[in-house]
Amino acid sequence: MTMVIKPACVCDSGNGMPTPFLRKLEQLGGLSPEDRMAIRLAISHQKVVPAHQDIVCYGDKPKAVSVLVNGLACRYKIMPDGRRQIVSFQVPGDICDLPSLVLGRMDHNVGTLAKCTIALASHGALRELIDTHPRIRDALWRHSLADAAIQREWVSNIGRHSAYQRLAHLFCEIAFRLEPVGLKKADGYEFFATQADLGDALGLSVVHVNRVLQQLRSDGLITFSANTLAIRNWERLQDVAGFSPAYLQPDPSKSGEYGAQLPLRDHYRIERANGSRERGARARTIGPKPGP
Amino acid sequence: MTMVIKPACVCDSGNGMPTPFLRKLEQLGGLSPEDRMAIRLAISHQKVVPAHQDIVCYGDKPKAVSVLVNGLACRYKIMPDGRRQIVSFQVPGDICDLPSLVLGRMDHNVGTLAKCTIALASHGALRELIDTHPRIRDALWRHSLADAAIQREWVSNIGRHSAYQRLAHLFCEIAFRLEPVGLKKADGYEFFATQADLGDALGLSVVHVNRVLQQLRSDGLITFSANTLAIRNWERLQDVAGFSPAYLQPDPSKSGEYGAQLPLRDHYRIERANGSRERGARARTIGPKPGP
DNA sequence: CGTGCCCTTGATCCCAATCAAGAAGGGTGG
């Protein structure tokens, strides 16, 4: 069912390029050559997992950490009534079960949405790395915090956006996450999620996802078929989504350039008429989800 | 505006009890007496912040970390249209801006909902601690992962629950979070959030929050007035919320007892008629939010 | 003793869920 691949190909995909994982950690931490070699050695092997299969389950205590090398996976929870809520997507370079390294037990499931390649690193090896390589430790810590930032963004996306905006926002997020691992093409990207998956991620019904996708298409923003998302109007897509990539932490070593990545629209400050210094803990609280 | 308090009272609240912060870290990490003393020394001073004031803002790069000692705060984002989405509540013992210690820049705001007491620990002092005290480092890491777990739960709460369930779920969560810091009474707890705050947290309008609260009350589940939440029927409240405290990581040092905290209802496994080993990546995907 | 803030209630509207059912691949086995 799962075929094991020799370790050699884990970190060099033939042409000498580092895998998405290293590229992502690099982006997070600024690793030294020695750090990179150490990570290479910590990865024991790779395996291929078919689509619609769980990588780790709620309650599991994995003894190794799974890194998504290829494919698409998702974190999800199953509600008491049996419905699924996808809580985030996992793209190549993401660590699926990092929380378990530190917390022990998984509080959610991670499952594949398409055929995936997974690299495994034992907890023991990683703990060793963390204790001896502070930069790796920090990169991993940053990884978990970046994950949390995505979750926060999802809360606000689901809580306060219309279906139209939610989809737009999700497509923007995935675009920005695929870019640093080299999987975003000029006009879009491959995205192996069904409309049902999108619904489960955004708290919508399949039927509605379908209709809203058609509207996004007829509005000339995107096209989505044959597992390919084509972005037709990048500007407007970000605009309707109210999307700002700041929460997808860019390279902290280039923190000087960070500000340059903040679009103007991003300065979501409350400008109160009375010029109060209270900036937002009590903001306008009109109801959610304005129409498109 | 903010009055400084002498450091001595930071870790002993008069009667020799550790503050919520230490109690919480303790719960997360199992600190040695020496660890605890080191943390004590890292905290420079305390201050009092009035209600409806920001502690840190989006885009800030704080040079110290703020620990909530007393009061109620929230993480929140401001949407492009000016509306607010509360992304999580912060109760005593929580670290408001831990992400900034590792990532640098804040991707969201933290504001007070009531008058708060805040303890400050400089980034420099904390980095020192992290490098020299592995247990403290792990406790902090766990703290940020526990935070992420809460965010995940919020996504599923907002994405797949009715208003009735969302409120019930939130009240359960706060109860479980206040307990380890000694702020939960037998029949409820103090909760300084307005109905507007609840709406902004759960993606609901104030009007609807009001009506649903009345229903919860008339159903004999809770009472909520004068900043006090009284839980009338703890069993049923958890039940309608589909609440399981597993995501609020209990003491990992007692991981043996962990399973005991999982109510039976919590085994959200997909039982497929065909007995397939695919457990859930593709679950039933009927639409969201069934009625109460 | 006004003036906000918060809670409350009623009426109406609308976004999105639900129900129902057909069409279009894609794979499998006879």
Next chain:
DNA sequence: CCACCCTTCTTGATTGGGATCAAGGGCACG
């Protein structure tokens, strides 16, 4: 090679949860 089935995508009709609009009441605070 075709019949069959399963998954995914579509489309139409209906329903409903919750937003929005509007306005009154309690209460604390300057």
